[in-house]
Amino acid sequence: MARKTGSHSEITGPRVRAAALKLFARHGFAAVSMRQIAAEVGVQAGALYLYTKDKQSLLYDLMQAHMDELLSAWAAQPKADDAVSRLEAFARFHIQFHLERPDAVFIAYMELRNLSDENFAAIEALRRRYEGELEAILQAGQAEGVLSAPDIRLTTMALIAMLTGVNTWYRDGGRLSRDAVADIYWDMVRGAVGA
Amino acid sequence: MARKTGSHSEITGPRVRAAALKLFARHGFAAVSMRQIAAEVGVQAGALYLYTKDKQSLLYDLMQAHMDELLSAWAAQPKADDAVSRLEAFARFHIQFHLERPDAVFIAYMELRNLSDENFAAIEALRRRYEGELEAILQAGQAEGVLSAPDIRLTTMALIAMLTGVNTWYRDGGRLSRDAVADIYWDMVRGAVGA
DNA sequence: GTCTATATGCTGATAGAC
DNA sequence: GTCTATCAGCATATAGAC
Numbered sequence: 570m571a572r573k574t575g576s577h578s579e580i581t582g583p584r585v586r587a588a589a590l591k592l593f594a595r596h597g598f599a600a601v602s603m604r605q606i607a608a609e610v611g612v613q614a615g616a617l618y619l620y621t622k623d624k625q626s627l628l629y630d631l632m633q634a635h636m637d638e639l640l641s642a643w644a645a646q647p648k649a650d651d652a653v654s655r656l657e658a659f660a661r662f663h664i665q666f667h668l669e670r671p672d673a674v675f676i677a678y679m680e681l682r683n684l685s686d687e688n689f690a691a692i693e694a695l696r697r698r699y700e701g702e703l704e705a706i707l708q709a710g711q712a713e714g715v716l717s718a719p720d721i722r723l724t725t726m727a728l729i730a731m732l733t734g735v736n737t738w739y740r741d742g743g744r745l746s747r748d749a750v751a752d753i754y755w756d757m758v759r760g761a762v763g764a
Numbered sequence: 765m766a767r768k769t770g771s772h773s774e775i776t777g778p779r780v781r782a783a784a785l786k787l788f789a790r791h792g793f794a795a796v797s798m799r800q801i802a803a804e805v806g807v808q809a810g811a812l813y814l815y816t817k818d819k820q821s822l823l824y825d826l827m828q829a830h831m832d833e834l835l836s837a838w839a840a841q842p843k844a845d846d847a848v849s850r851l852e853a854f855a856r857f858h859i860q861f862h863l864e865r866p867d868a869v870f871i872a873y874m875e876l877r878n879l880s881d882e883n884f885a886a887i888e889a890l891r892r893r894y895e896g897e898l899e900a901i902l903q904a905g906q907a908e909g910v911l912s913a914p915d916i917r918l919t920t921m922a923l924i925a926m927l928t929g930v931n932t933w934y935r936d937g938g939r940l941s942r943d944a945v946a947d948i949y950w951d952m953v954r955g956a957v958g959a
Numbered sequence: 960g961t962c963t964a965t966a967t968g969c970t971g972a973t974a975g976a977c
Numbered sequence: 978g979t980c981t982a983t984c985a986g987c988a989t990a991t992a993g994a995c
Contacts, residue, residue, distance in 0.1 A: 595877070596877065597792065597794050597877060597878065599792055599794035599795040600794035600878065679874055682790070682791065682792060683792065683795065719948055719951070720940065720948055722933070723933075723940070723945065723948055723949075724948075724952070726929060726930075726932065726933045727926050727929060727930075727949065727952055728926075729929070730925050730926050730928070730929025730932065731922050731923075731925050731926035731929070731956075733925070734921060734922060734924070734925025734926070734929075735921075735922075737921065737925065738917070738918075738921045745915065745918070750918065753914055753915055753918055753919075754918075754922065756914070757919070757922055757956040757957070758956075760955040760956045760957065760958055761926075761952040761953075761955045761956040762952070762955065763955055
């Protein structure tokens, strides 16, 4: 990627984050150097520090933006009346959201240990909030008697792990469309909680 | 850990691998230096090269040993007659095996991208073989008409992701015993495939 | 079998020219 | 806003003393 003279902050900033996202996802945070990111953007290493305080902040900003987007995208979904419909909406939303941004998802799960202590706590809080959304649905469904989850926390973690796992194998252009995949996963979720 | 004069190859070799396993799991392969591993063992960095060709081999050996152990432990399990019983055995085996060695499991999933191309291919082949075991069970169950898996490969990946996810949250001494956890997961697996 | 010493090179981050 | 140049430190891996 050739350097463009006259790049502006509004353009280069996002490009730095996009390059970091791609490289961190591909090789891992610790294995990627600031020089590699700079090369991907088409600037020299020193120039990156105009857009990020340091490497750690770059990682944190990516993860924070991802979690914020996840939470607000879910909050923007229409809220069904009954627990089973809400569970279905959650399953379909989760799969679609995760399939749309595999790099960000990968980083959000794999690079937690490379966050500083306080950054980790902040991201973890956001993750807990998201898990809490599913927990609330399961709790409601249990109360309504329309599904069975003997341990809400365990079931929450199991379902999220199952759904997120779609990113490990799904590739666009394969034999199944995203919707077909979501259909099957939803059937499995429903069966798993006896809904 | 203090240095022991008179250490022997048969002792130090395994200690090097144990130290690498622990540190790779905790901080990630790329973030751990040979000096850190040496310090954990209680020797100087140069001495490590008596036990491993290089850092890459250290990672590969750990992952290969883990996958071999997984495959042979499963092969050693008694083989039930019907597909549903085999599925139950697989679910319980998978959970127990994974809960017993969280560090090795973590590395086996997180450090794939730090393997050289040929090492990656070798590990991936072992992983495929393990997944094939579950696929075969689902295929048989489908043929017997005792369970429903509209897409065998998808269901395989979904179930393995769900089961492996137990390692992200389970801690010994929590409110659930390992057997209780396995009971609940098995119920979810059974429900997910309509068995 | 382990040590110390060392080679060669890359790291994150900063300073100052333009 | 980006460049070049540079600092101090750490990386992997090897050589040779003991």
